[in-house]
Amino acid sequence: MGRSEKIKKRYDRWSRYYDAFDLGGVNDQKMLAVDLLKPEKNAIIMDIGTGTGAIIPYLAKQISNEGQIIGIDFSKKMVQTANERIIKQKITSKAKAMVADGTKLPFPDGHFDAIIATFAFTSFPEPEKAMKECARVLRPGGRFSILDTGKPTRKKHQLKYRYLKFVMWKAGYTDISLDIPGLVRKAGLKVSKIERFSGSFAYITLAYKI
Numbered sequence: 001m002g003r004s005e006k007i008k009k010r011y012d013r014w015s016r017y018y019d020a021f022d023l024g025g026v027n028d029q030k031m032l033a034v035d036l037l038k039p040e041k042n043a044i045i046m047d048i049g050t051g052t053g054a055i056i057p058y059l060a061k062q063i064s065n066e067g068q069i070i071g072i073d074f075s076k077k078m079v080q081t082a083n084e085r086i087i088k089q090k091i092t093s094k095a096k097a098m099v100a101d102g103t104k105l106p107f108p109d110g111h112f113d114a115i116i117a118t119f120a121f122t123s124f125p126e127p128e129k130a131m132k133e134c135a136r137v138l139r140p141g142g143r144f145s146i147l148d149t150g151k152p153t154r155k156k157h158q159l160k161y162r163y164l165k166f167v168m169w170k171a172g173y174t175d176i177s178l179d180i181p182g183l184v185r186k187a188g189l190k191v192s193k194i195e196r197f198s199g200s201f202a203y204i205t206l207a208y209k210i
Contacts, residue, residue, distance in 0.1 A: 026054050029202050030118050032195070033147040034058055036206050042066040043113040048134060049073060049120025053082025053097050059116070060091040071097035072105070102130035110139040118147045119202075121183070123174045128183055135187040135209060144189060144207045149176045152201055161201060180205045 034055065039045055041064040047056060050071030059069050073079050082097035100106055103126050115134050121127045138144060152161050161176075181191050184207045193206040 026058055029147055029197060029200075029204070030055050031058060033116060033118055033145045033204050034062065036193070036195070036204060037062075037114045037116060037143050037145045039063060039067070039114045039143075044068045044111065045070070045114045045116065046107075046112045046134075046137070047071040048102055048115060048117045048130070049124065050082055050097055051075075051078050051120075053085045053095075055116070055118055056082065056086060056095050056097070057089045057091060060089070060095050063094060065093050067094055069095040071095070072100040072102065073097065074099060074101055102126075103133055105133045105137050107137045109136055110142075111137045113139055113142050115142070115144045116147075117145075119149065121146060121180060122148050122150075122176050122178045127178060128186065131183045131187040135189050138189075138209045140209050142209050144184070144209070146180055146184070146205045146207070147202060148178070148180050148205075149174075149201045150180060150203055151177055153196070176201065 037045070039062050041062075043063055044067065045059060045063070047053070047059065047069060050056065050073050053071050056069055056071050063069070071079075071082050073082070076099050079097045079099050086092055086095045086097065102124055115138055117134075121130065124130045134144060180203075181194060184191055184205055189207040189209055191205060191207050193204075195204040195206070197203060
């Protein structure tokens with residue numbers, strides 16, 4: 001079984017209780033990742049690697065009924081949970097979740113005004129391909145907000161980082177050594193801001209398409 005199938009099966013199993021983990025729910029870091037997008041009221045937004053769709057209700061507050069949020073994930077059970085959340089929150093008029101492969105997005109070029117990814121890319125089996133696909137479906141001028149975990153900038157955190165790197169890989173095949181800003185640039189997007197959180201390995205990379 002390849003890494004992709006292993007990850008998919010693992011997230012299918014986690015779908016029922018994923019929100020019990022800190023990274024599964026909505027926190028200040030995720031809300032800031034949304035706020036930095038500054039979407040227009042009629043924006044079409046993709047939440048790639050949406051998981052249980054935890055951030056979708058907060059995203060929905062940023063747009064009108066003329067806008068649309070599409071959450072995608074390759075785990076069928078995660079998508080099912082996300083759509084149940086959307087129904088419960090009564091936002092079906094402007095939000096939905098669907099099963100899709102991040103390396104082969106079923107959307108035309110320039111389809112989205114904005115894209116967000118929260119703790120997703122470090123778990124993708126082929127993050128470089130997924131980043132290139134995001135760049136393809138993002139319209140010129142569109143924003144991309146990526147919240148993820150990465151290598152710390154301070155030496156005093158290196159020991160803790162190495163431990164966390166091992167644990168995260170064992171837990172969910174998550175590679176926190178991934179260079180998100182580097183992937184963004186390779187995909188032809190421009191990095192406009194990197195926001196790091198004190199006392200955390202999490203950071204936001206804000207990018208846009210020329």
